[in-house]
Amino acid sequence: MSVVPVSLGSHYQGLAESSGLLREDGGDLVLEYQSQDAVVGILKSGVRQARIPRDLIASATIKRGWFGIGTKLVIQTTSMQPIAVVPGMIQGRIVLGIGQKDLPEAERLIAGLNLPGAFSPKGPQIDSGLE
Secondary structure (H helix, E strand, O other): OOEEEEEEEEEOOOOEEEEEEEEEEOOEEEEEEEEEEOOOOOOEOOOEEEEEOHHHEEEEEEEOOHHHOOOEEEEEEOOOHHHOOOOOOEOOEEEEEOOHHHHHHHHHHHHOOOOOOOOOOOOOOOOOOOO
């Protein structure tokens, strides 16, 4: 089973940060996450879970940053309901940060969902404007 550590970024004007684990379970994606205060780092929420049914996933795309810095997994759903409580969700889309060492596992996880155009194996492209 593929398990990918992810970052959900900072929220509430930078006062909280969230991180968690993404895994596949019975064809669904399961995101377990926890938030903690970004000021002192002592206050933590309980572990929360968002289960995204496979048939509600419109796309899952890995967007690589330059030199692997800032790699993101973008999940777009056809309904906001399954991810309504996930911090940072906008219009049924969540953006999860992925560490460079976790990228191969993230690619395996997303490829296992058999979504069309699930991830891009190429790095970022430079648009020179000469074409």
